[in-house]
Amino acid sequence: MSEVVARLDGITKSFLGVPVLRGVDLELRAGEVHALMGENGAGKSTLLKVLAGVHRPDSGRILLGGNEVSFATPRDAQAAGIAIIHQELNLLPHRTVAENVFLGREPVRRGQVDRRAMVAETRRLLDWLGEDGIDPEAGVVRLPVAQRQVVEIVKALSADARVLAMDEPTAALADHEVELLYDLVARLRDRGMAILYVSHRMREVFDLSQRITVLKDGAFVTCSPTEELTSDQLVRHMVGRPLDALYPERPTEPGEVRISLRDAGNDRVRDLTFDVRAGEIVGLAGLQGSGRSAIARAIWGVEPFTAGVLERDGEPVRIPNPRTAVRKGIGYVTEDRKGEGLALRQSVRDNALLVRRAALRGQAARRASDLAALLKSVNVVAQGPHQEVRYLSGGNQQKVVLGKWLAVRPNVLIVDEPTRGIDVGAKQAVYQLLRDLAADGMAILMISSELPELIGMSDRILVMHEGAIAGALPAGASEEAVMGLATGHGIGEVA
Ligand SMILES: Nc1ncnc2c1ncn2[C@@H]1O[C@H](COP(=O)(O)OP(=O)(O)OP(=O)(O)O)[C@@H](O)[C@H]1O
Numbered sequence: 454m455s456e457v458v459a460r461l462d463g464i465t466k467s468f469l470g471v472p473v474l475r476g477v478d479l480e481l482r483a484g485e486v487h488a489l490m491g492e493n494g495a496g497k498s499t500l501l502k503v504l505a506g507v508h509r510p511d512s513g514r515i516l517l518g519g520n521e522v523s524f525a526t527p528r529d530a531q532a533a534g535i536a537i538i539h540q541e542l543n544l545l546p547h548r549t550v551a552e553n554v555f556l557g558r559e560p561v562r563r564g565q566v567d568r569r570a571m572v573a574e575t576r577r578l579l580d581w582l583g584e585d586g587i588d589p590e591a592g593v594v595r596l597p598v599a600q601r602q603v604v605e606i607v608k609a610l611s612a613d614a615r616v617l618a619m620d621e622p623t624a625a626l627a628d629h630e631v632e633l634l635y636d637l638v639a640r641l642r643d644r645g646m647a648i649l650y651v652s653h654r655m656r657e658v659f660d661l662s663q664r665i666t667v668l669k670d671g672a673f674v675t676c677s678p679t680e681e682l683t684s685d686q687l688v689r690h691m692v693g694r695p696l697d698a699l700y701p702e703r704p705t706e707p708g709e710v711r712i713s714l715r716d717a718g719n720d721r722v723r724d725l726t727f728d729v730r731a732g733e734i735v736g737l738a739g740l741q742g743s744g745r746s747a748i749a750r751a752i753w754g755v756e757p758f759t760a761g762v763l764e765r766d767g768e769p770v771r772i773p774n775p776r777t778a779v780r781k782g783i784g785y786v787t788e789d790r791k792g793e794g795l796a797l798r799q800s801v802r803d804n805a806l807l808v809r810r811a812a813l814r815g816q817a818a819r820r821a822s823d824l825a826a827l828l829k830s831v832n833v834v835a836q837g838p839h840q841e842v843r844y845l846s847g848g849n850q851q852k853v854v855l856g857k858w859l860a861v862r863p864n865v866l867i868v869d870e871p872t873r874g875i876d877v878g879a880k881q882a883v884y885q886l887l888r889d890l891a892a893d894g895m896a897i898l899m900i901s902s903e904l905p906e907l908i909g910m911s912d913r914i915l916v917m918h919e920g921a922i923a924g925a926l927p928a929g930a931s932e933e934a935v936m937g938l939a940t941g942h943g944i945g946e947v948a
């Protein structure tokens with residue numbers, strides 16, 4: 454059996470008297486990927502932060518190579534060989550790769566920052582990772598998300614890192630980028646690094662990990678070799694009960710056309726012709742950059758269509774900006790919750806009411822009891838409506854984003870990666886919620902990079918390729934059929 458590199462022993466942690474970790478044990482071994490799973494708010498990120506010196510445990514011990522250690526700062530943990538990739542990426546977009554890697558610990562030579570050493574060391578680390586395609590002097594803003602993540606990893610690795618903890622590293626990646634990350638993780642593992650890996654994607658956890666630990670409500674539930682667990686058993690450990698079918702049944706006939714595009718286009722997309730009807734969930738598939746989000750942004754007036762016709766309930770309309778979109782009853786749950794979706798320093802309540810205030814300026818805000826019902830309908834777990842959103846777990850932040858749109862009761866809803874970072878139980882709740890909203894007469898356009906989800910939820914799938922619709926597929930199409938169209942091969946089945 455391989456060597457134990459790090460051990461967490463009976464870790465407890467409370468915030469303002471609320472226990473978040475209750476005596477958690479964890480063992481990380483050289484050359485092993487150890488997956489950490491649990492529902493939103495179970496304490497996964499908090500445990501990683503304890504390991505990485507961001508939080509001090511209230512009690513319990515951290516052992517490295519058999520010796521007890523304690524970290525006053527993240528820098529201490531890094532120096533001791535622990536690298537962590539946090540749930541949200543934290544790079545400065547307008548600095549170069551090398552500047553980000555050495556932020557706050559720039560090498561100095563004769564009183565000056567030694568740029569040449571910075572670039573050389575960054576290049577050495579990139580080479581070591583087998584990522585020599587990234588230029589240390591490139592601006593981060595120009596890199597795709599997958600490469601930014603590699604930069605995060607380089608930044609976190611110190612000269613002799615032995616532990617790498619990754620918090621939902623694939624949540625922001627497109628499918629083909631996920632493959633690249635898998636490769637990288639496997640390479641690091643094979644070089645003897647101990648990897649702690651948090652993810653809500655079952656398939657990923659079963660593909661990558663050798664061992665799985667489950668937390669529930671801050672407590673240790675089980676630790677087991679991956680090959681001895683089935684996904685049903687894993688879900689039961691996480692949720693505490695077996696789950697019903699993940700995807701709700703599809704209803705019968707859709708209603709009238711809510712939104713209709715005729716040869717619509719702009720700089721990014723072209724020749725778009727399709728309808729979305731009341732009661733329908735239409736899926737938009739495609740590779741990163743194929744134009745899925747561009748369609749959403751065009752309908753919503755961020756980058757409006759410049760060609761063709763957009764009709765709302767049968768009437769041609771122009772939507773030059775998002776405020777007009779909101780007034781016309783169109784909601785948009787963005788894929789970038791940190792950048793566009795949430796005001797992190799405001800309360801759950803203020804966030805939930807944000808859109809409604811913008812839409813109905815001057816009118817009284819929704820009553821607190823309605824708000825409670827709204828947040829309950831999306832299952833937000835928070836200490837209360839006044840808690841600041843930045844302290845919610847990642848999945849609960851996503852639920853607040855959904856909730857804030859429901860407050861204005863749109864009848865067209867565009868959702869872009871709606872379940873990113875959400876646990877299985879909450880995913881099922883979101884799927885049911887979207888289905889119920891559709892059954893209530895909403896027309897829903899759904900973008901997702903998780904193919905099983907897109908196929909499981911959509912009544913019809915439009916597949917984008919290089920800015921145009923490559924074809925349409927019926928409900929229950931195969932992943933191969935979707936990928937065929939997305940990569941420019943294959944043909945569609947329905948118009
Ligand atoms: N700095 C903080 N102050 C107060 N409460 C916090 C703080 N950090 C985390 N919490 C609370 O601790 C609990 C666990 O949060 P944590 O982020 O560890 O969950 P998680 O398992 O990573 O969830 P997710 O899957 O949604 O990312 C949550 O209820 C969260 O609101």
Ligand SMILES: [Mg+2]
Binds near residue numbers: 846847
């Ligand atoms: Mg988390």
